[in-house]
Amino acid sequence: MKVFFHDDFYQDYSGDPASEPGRMEAIVKSIRNMVEFIPIIPATHPEISLAHTESHIEHVRQEGLYDISALAAGGAIMAATEGLNVPAFALIRPPGHHASANSSWGFCYFNNMAIALYVLKQKGLIETAFVLDFDLHHGDGNINILGREPWVSIHNPEEHDREKYIRNTGQLLSGIKTDIIGISAGFDHHIKDWGGLLSTDDYYTMGTMVKKASERNAGGCFAILEGGYNHEVLGQNVKALLEGLGG
Numbered sequence: 001m002k003v004f005f006h007d008d009f010y011q012d013y014s015g016d017p018a019s020e021p022g023r024m025e026a027i028v029k030s031i032r033n034m035v036e037f038i039p040i041i042p043a044t045h046p047e048i049s050l051a052h053t054e055s056h057i058e059h060v061r062q063e064g065l066y067d068i069s070a071l072a073a074g075g076a077i078m079a080a081t082e083g084l085n086v087p088a089f090a091l092i093r094p095p096g097h098h099a100s101a102n103s104s105w106g107f108c109y110f111n112n113m114a115i116a117l118y119v120l121k122q123k124g125l126i127e128t129a130f131v132l133d134f135d136l137h138h139g140d141g142n143i144n145i146l147g148r149e150p151w152v153s154i155h156n157p158e159e160h161d162r163e164k165y166i167r168n169t170g171q172l173l174s175g176i177k178t179d180i181i182g183i184s185a186g187f188d189h190h191i192k193d194w195g196g197l198l199s200t201d202d203y204y205t206m207g208t209m210v211k212k213a214s215e216r217n218a219g220g221c222f223a224i225l226e227g228g229y230n231h232e233v234l235g236q237n238v239k240a241l242l243e244g245l246g247g
């Protein structure tokens, strides 16, 4: 599987938990033997403008976070494009699902998922898209931007029971019809992370469910990194998802 990555993501760009040193290293170490790393080209200003206002883009620039955020968005675009043919992953940060058109919070600056889907849509590569956001936190940025688009459906699982969470997500995916499935892949709902619910196997299971759904639709799928803060388990959880998506 191709994993879109850039060495600049090793930087601690903002001092928040998403930016913490060692986080990228933990993931790279776990997956390096099973993937091919492809260097990322940053998203362009016109691409970022598909999802964000000029004042928000300028605000991110003034905070000194434009370059790293544009690089993350570029990785999402590349993974989504590759995902039209075979499953792909963007190993990126800062995350994006708390970024709205004109504001952002929760360690996010640009909405990587929204930018990627808008680029595919603008190029005529997709008509419809489905976003599965299994991060612990509700992806309010994804919803604020993409939720108003009639061609996008978004699902944030909300079950507090692990088995129900997986079962309901599987049922939903088995019934969808879409050109591409994008996963906002946050791993902070893991039993040993902030949310304390999901097992490592659950990420494998959700990966297989997404892959099957995309095959049934003759469509694509891809995943982009959102949250996930326990470096001791983050790598194995990403690996499990990629094995599910690629298997």
Ligand SMILES: [Zn+2]
Pocket (backbone or CB within 6 Å): 135, 136, 137, 186, 188, 226, 227, 228
């Ligand atoms: Zn989160």
